[in-house]
Amino acid sequence: MTTPPFSPILLGGLLMRAIPTELIQPVADGLARRLQDRHPGIFERLSPLGPRRFLVDVVDLPWNFLLSVAESEGRVEVLRKDADEAADATIRAPLKVLFGLLDGSIDGDAMFFTRDMSFEGDTEAVVALRNALDGADIDLIADLAESLGPLKGGATRLSECLLAAFTRLESDFAAVGDSLVQPAVRRAEAQARRIDELETRCAQLEKALRRARTMPT
Amino acid sequence: MTRVARDPSRPVSTLELVCPAGTPAALRTAVDAGAHTVYCGFRDDTNARNFPGLNFSREELAEGIAYAHDHAADVLVAINTFPTAGNLDPWHRAIDDAARLGADAVILADIGLIAYARDNHPGLRRHLSVQAAASTPEGVNFYAREFGIARVVLPRVLTLPEIKELNRHTEVETEVFVFGGLCVMAEGRCSLSSYVTGKSPNKTGVCSPASHVEYVEHGSGLDSRLGGFTINRFADGEPAGYPTLCKGRFGANDKTSYLFEEPVSLNLLTMLPEVADAGVTALKIEGRQRGKAYVEKVVKAFRAAVDALDRGETLDAAAIDDLTEGGRETAGAYKRTWL
Numbered sequence: 001m002t003t004p005p006f007s008p009i010l011l012g013g014l015l016m017r018a019i020p021t022e023l024i025q026p027v028a029d030g031l032a033r034r035l036q037d038r039h040p041g042i043f044e045r046l047s048p049l050g051p052r053r054f055l056v057d058v059v060d061l062p063w064n065f066l067l068s069v070a071e072s073e074g075r076v077e078v079l080r081k082d083a084d085e086a087a088d089a090t091i092r093a094p095l096k097v098l099f100g101l102l103d104g105s106i107d108g109d110a111m112f113f114t115r116d117m118s119f120e121g122d123t124e125a126v127v128a129l130r131n132a133l134d135g136a137d138i139d140l141i142a143d144l145a146e147s148l149g150p151l152k153g154g155a156t157r158l159s160e161c162l163l164a165a166f167t168r169l170e171s172d173f174a175a176v177g178d179s180l181v182q183p184a185v186r187r188a189e190a191q192a193r194r195i196d197e198l199e200t201r202c203a204q205l206e207k208a209l210r211r212a213r214t215m216p217t
Numbered sequence: 218m219t220r221v222a223r224d225p226s227r228p229v230s231t232l233e234l235v236c237p238a239g240t241p242a243a244l245r246t247a248v249d250a251g252a253h254t255v256y257c258g259f260r261d262d263t264n265a266r267n268f269p270g271l272n273f274s275r276e277e278l279a280e281g282i283a284y285a286h287d288h289a290a291d292v293l294v295a296i297n298t299f300p301t302a303g304n305l306d307p308w309h310r311a312i313d314d315a316a317r318l319g320a321d322a323v324i325l326a327d328i329g330l331i332a333y334a335r336d337n338h339p340g341l342r343r344h345l346s347v348q349a350a351a352s353t354p355e356g357v358n359f360y361a362r363e364f365g366i367a368r369v370v371l372p373r374v375l376t377l378p379e380i381k382e383l384n385r386h387t388e389v390e391t392e393v394f395v396f397g398g399l400c401v402m403a404e405g406r407c408s409l410s411s412y413v414t415g416k417s418p419n420k421t422g423v424c425s426p427a428s429h430v431e432y433v434e435h436g437s438g439l440d441s442r443l444g445g446f447t448i449n450r451f452a453d454g455e456p457a458g459y460p461t462l463c464k465g466r467f468g469a470n471d472k473t474s475y476l477f478e479e480p481v482s483l484n485l486l487t488m489l490p491e492v493a494d495a496g497v498t499a500l501k502i503e504g505r506q507r508g509k510a511y512v513e514k515v516v517k518a519f520r521a522a523v524d525a526l527d528r529g530e531t532l533d534a535a536a537i538d539d540l541t542e543g544g545r546e547t548a549g550a551y552k553r554t555w556l
């Protein structure tokens with residue numbers, strides 16, 4: 001199971017719960033259009049699979065995104081977490097991992113091996129989507145800014161500022177998170193050491209018992 | 218297409234770095250990261266990495282070759298599956314198109330296709346794929362004598378002393394895998410995937426295909442399944458892996474263990490001096506199915522290592538630890554510990 005990391009996005013996500021999906025939908029529409037215009041290869045690579053629906057569960061945001069692909073066209077629908085929508089595959093990961101996968105700066109296999117993301121459902125479709133996205137040179141900030149139309153210039157500057165602030169905040173959050181969980185980690189480590197000792201002791205006793213049983217009387 | 222000659226001031230590398238590209242973007246990434254050579258395949262059954270969403274159309278290959286040549290890198294086209302009788306067309310077309318588009322070599326496994334390439338495109342360099350499983354000087358020299366093979370990609374079951382011995386008895390260039398997933402059988406001879414899914418790397422170009430893979434989350438962790446069989450079970454937090462059949466954890470004799478091979482990745486970064494000493498010409502990085510981030514990181518690390526080797530310096534393996542499958546690595550058969 002992919003759990004959300006303790007990060008500024010998680011906190012921001014909690015605050016964003018009040019925002020209705022209708023407000024986010026136009027941005028998602030713009031982004032889907034933009035991807036289609038700039039990166040038609042994504043949908044072309046997916047088309048041999050036929051129509052597919054991917055539910056993207058961004059674990060640290062209050063919304064899910066339903067990506068529908070059919071005949072070289074794609075559409076993104078913003079959904080509330082509790083919305084019940086059927087999909088061929090569900091992908092779960094924190095926003096930062098998904099962004100990294102989209103722009104190819106993160107290796108999807110490595111993320112999966114280390115369990116930072118998870119998926120269920122149609123594996124072939126997920127593999128094809130991963131390969132198709134990785135094969136496109138997506139610049140997410142530029143694409144998102146373009147999808148805002150006339151607000152593009154301001155959005156680009158804003159996103160640059162936000163990114164810089166986010167990087168600072170992220171390391172602060174990591175420090176706070178570490179200090180919060182450290183006592184629990186120390187306790188768990190002590191318990192693990194104690195369990196190891198008990199297991200060794202058990203194994204020794206079992207061995208002694210076996211030996212005693214096989215001794216000639 | 219203007220071909221840029223390799224920079225004459227750069228020392229000719231002792232070892233040629235041959236890097237994977239599953240997409241045009243990965244090809245550009247590999248070239249930019251320092252690949253001397255990139256290998257790729259067409260988007261069909263003719264290459265042994267026929268994964269969904271991967272590989273090159275004819276147009277994409279033409280653009281990829283132009284990009285590589287502009288940056289003084291070579292492109293090899295893998296046409297390394299075995300055609301079925303009566304359906305040779307896709308494989309012949311792949312060889313014809315690779316030649317027409319200006320590929321620097323084709324990587325072939327089937328003896329009939331090698332003969333076809335020799336007869337129809339004598340000027341096109343021919344490399345013998347690892348799928349052909351040629352592992353003796355006699356075998357390699359036979360392919361060279363009869364089919365003009367210029368290079369052989371050696372199976373991942375040979376030790377370094379065996380590779381050195383082989384190189385002493387052949388003029389053919391040798392290429393060895395140095396990083397990535399391990400195929401533990403002599404390639405081209407494994408039918409495990411075919412047995413469970415009906416699809417194999419030998420004919421359809423894919424081992425343990427994603428279309429037959431399922432990941433199932435349950436209370437205490439994650440199961441990976443292939444063709445309905447549970448191949449592995451991972452506890453919460455334990456690094457997961459793809460259910461490649463030979464890398465499953467199975468129960469036998471009251472014990473659950475990796476019966477064939479643990480899901481570890483090959484990494485010879487720190488052994489490059491010994492590899493060079495064995496007389497090898499080229500180093501192959503596995504992973505056309507992996508993303509640009511993997512390609513960039515691994516290619517950069519190996520290019521730095523090859524350059525360091527040229528300068529007589531020591532090498533550092535730490536740079537690519539997190540890209541290995543299950544986070545663990547091995548020297549495989551090169552330092553024989555498990556065969």
Ligand code: SF4
Nearest residue numbers: 400401402407424463
């Ligand atoms: S099952 Fe394993 S040994 Fe067989 S072809 Fe696949 S990766 Fe290679």
